[in-house]
Amino acid sequence: MADAPLLTLDPGNPDPMGIARAAALLRRGGLVAFPTETVYGLGANALDEQAVAAIYTAKGRPAWNPVIAHVPDVAAARALTRAWPAAADTLASVFWPGPLTLVLPKAPHVPDVATAGLDAVAVRIPAHPVALALLRAAGVPIAAPSANRFTQVSPTTAQHVQASLGDRVGLILDGGPSAVGIESTVVDLTGPEAVILRPGMIAAADLEVALRGTGVAVRTATATVSHHAPTAAPQRSPGMADRHYAPRADVWLFDPAQQPEIDTALAARGQAAGLVIALLSTTTLSAPDATIRRMPDDPAAYARALYAALHAADAAGASLIVIERPPADDRWAGLRDRLARAAR
Numbered sequence: 001m002a003d004a005p006l007l008t009l010d011p012g013n014p015d016p017m018g019i020a021r022a023a024a025l026l027r028r029g030g031l032v033a034f035p036t037e038t039v040y041g042l043g044a045n046a047l048d049e050q051a052v053a054a055i056y057t058a059k060g061r062p063a064w065n066p067v068i069a070h071v072p073d074v075a076a077a078r079a080l081t082r083a084w085p086a087a088a089d090t091l092a093s094v095f096w097p098g099p100l101t102l103v104l105p106k107a108p109h110v111p112d113v114a115t116a117g118l119d120a121v122a123v124r125i126p127a128h129p130v131a132l133a134l135l136r137a138a139g140v141p142i143a144a145p146s147a148n149r150f151t152q153v154s155p156t157t158a159q160h161v162q163a164s165l166g167d168r169v170g171l172i173l174d175g176g177p178s179a180v181g182i183e184s185t186v187v188d189l190t191g192p193e194a195v196i197l198r199p200g201m202i203a204a205a206d207l208e209v210a211l212r213g214t215g216v217a218v219r220t221a222t223a224t225v226s227h228h229a230p231t232a233a234p235q236r237s238p239g240m241a242d243r244h245y246a247p248r249a250d251v252w253l254f255d256p257a258q259q260p261e262i263d264t265a266l267a268a269r270g271q272a273a274g275l276v277i278a279l280l281s282t283t284t285l286s287a288p289d290a291t292i293r294r295m296p297d298d299p300a301a302y303a304r305a306l307y308a309a310l311h312a313a314d315a316a317g318a319s320l321i322v323i324e325r326p327p328a329d330d331r332w333a334g335l336r337d338r339l340a341r342a343a344r
């Protein structure tokens with residue numbers, strides 16, 4: 001397939017003709033990459049089994065990893081579920097549209113391919129105006145994982161999508177860089193507690209504040225599954241695949257206190273090892289040939305910059321990316337999670 005056309009849309013005022021073209025393509029069963037505030041999504045009609053199957057083929061994504069259904073409003077979210085607990089209303093009213101995905105018992109008409117055979121469906125209202133305009137025009141829920149090949153770094157620009165999946169989608173909508181920059185927080189509401197299946201920029205403390213007084217506790221799931229492991233049972237929490245969000249280069253993570261050890265290891269590796277890129281917030285390294293990239297010390301700004309930095313390192317042909325681990329603070333949980341998976 002030739003490279004997909006790239007259509008640039010002004011987020012402040014997305015051209016209705018462009019949106020209509022993308023919506024028509026989705027309704028015909030095609031694949032459209034589109035901007036969201038988290039990362040760019042690879043979209044297909046969530047109710048069209050074959051269209052959703054095409055997402056898996058394009059990404060090389062294993063069938064056990066379910067996709068998130070994107071919807072324009074709460075009514076459309078509820079329509080995909082068979083139970084809608086009070087906590088879903090509470091979280092939806094506080095965080096939607098926004099980077100929060102809710103996992104709920106699935107309605108029978110949601111195809112199994114979209115949920116990887118699970119009895120639960122993941123739903124989200126994205127905040128990007130282009131995504132919302134597309135969802136309204138399409139009139140169907142849009143299943144969309146990140147628009148990258150499986151295990152690779154998620155795209156936060158249309159150019160990232162083009163480089164990774166340009167020959168495998170029908171159309172790419174360019175709505176500028178993603179404002180949040182990492183994938184949504186995924187919260188399972190199928191049980192009595194709100195269980196964080198995948199941390200993101202909406203932190204556990206934010207969820208606790210929203211759910212205060214409702215009797216619904218917030219807990220973070222700890223199970224990690226291997227991306228190698230073909231398991232018979234569908235994965236409960238597939239975003240937890242251990243290697244994911246990973247650049248091609250080796251990745252070393254270090255705590256600021258380990259800086260001397262990293263300096264020694266870099267010196268031992270030597271210049272012949274190729275281009276070394278360091279993403280640092282507070283430390284400096286004494287490795288003279290490492291290319292240093294200063295990362296913000298604020299989590300929101302860091303999240304906005306992270307994937308672009310990893311893509312740039314790959315594009316520059318880095319053999320090693322050395323990354324200072326952010327603080328062990330709840331606000332950094334989503335970023336620490338992505339960095340740990342990138343390093344595996």
Ligand code: AMP
Binds near residue numbers: 065120
């Ligand atoms: P991606 O689109 O690649 O960022 O991944 C979507 C993620 O959403 C999955 O990897 C899971 O973490 C989560 N997810 C989607 N559907 C479900 C579901 N039915 N149950 C639990 N988690 C889900």
Ligand code: MG
Binds near residue numbers: 145146154
């Ligand atoms: Mg992904």
